[in-house]
Amino acid sequence: MPEYAVPTPKRRRGRPKAGESDAQERIVAAAIDEFGELGYDGATMRGIAARAGVDSALVHHYFGTKADLFAQTVGAPMRPDLDLPALLDGPQDGLGDRIVRYILTAWENPEIRKRGVVLLRSSIGNRLTTPLLAGFLQRELIGRIAAGIETPDATFRASLVASQIAGLLIARYVLQLPALAAASVDDIVEQVGPTVQRYLVGEP
């Protein structure tokens, strides 16, 4: 299981020169505009570079991929685009347990939990930002899981997984329902792991 690393902008060490810092800020502002207007799928690195008045190579240099830039822009707590391949790559047996354990273990980290709660609150609470999170989840989480399971209704199944994971994170960390907030990771994996497994590959 890959160790989780809080994403940080790819800055060189030391204080950035005034021009660099200015370009990075313009790129972030341009990314927020581009994602907000065109959605996650519609936004392009070229479009963001054009809005920021820089070359698109500079956007890649500072921020990496589109998923990287999006994650840095919204302060994403987790990176399914980076983490899912290793989870999906293991044996099909126990896949549901691995996914649930990986997510809950990451959210035990207070910094990740805090970012995650802010992201859930803001993206569900604000109708302008909801489609943006939905687009990212659709492309980088549901799309990747669906590609990994390869059944005819794979996207429906992966979306059911997303619904249970989102509901679990909201119930435990946002609503803080007492029995879920107090439960151990093991107790939750024991119950929710088989749900995810059944959604993904049929009966557990």
Added chain:
Amino acid sequence: MPEYAVPTPKRRRGRPKAGESDAQERIVAAAIDEFGELGYDGATMRGIAARAGVDSALVHHYFGTKADLFAQTVGAPMRPDLDLPALLDGPQDGLGDRIVRYILTAWENPEIRKRGVVLLRSSIGNRLTTPLLAGFLQRELIGRIAAGIETPDATFRASLVASQIAGLLIARYVLQLPALAAASVDDIVEQVGPTVQRYLVGEP
């Protein structure tokens, strides 16, 4: 299955007299204050009456029970306190399917869906109102389901049900993940019903 009725304040027919309307508005304002300060469990009908400067009998006369008053104050789309007894009363076999079908069928009604989305968005988006919704769910939904299944970890199991239902409603109606938004009620019941059944009573 009880037919769903959108809750409306218990007003008498015709235009209320000026004094009546004024008292009802004062009670609603007092309820918002009391629920906001003391939470769902801490709030009392007596306390709300005292804030509104009326007799508590008048609060009951206009608004019914505390759950009624809360539901009317927040514009609740569903009333687990009223609807769950009939759902739990049927055979244990198929209980998960019945609960999921009942909720999704209710949310197919555009008026209920609209209220529900507003309530989810506002209660998750605003940290002041989150505990209020959580308290209501804990008492009127999770508590009632837990009392109906009577196993040692009944509250944990009922909370897992709440997590899947909340996640499903958010994924289908707020995030509008395409495969879930497009799925039929039957297709979702077929997958999520067994999840709820397993959480409630063990293997489906």
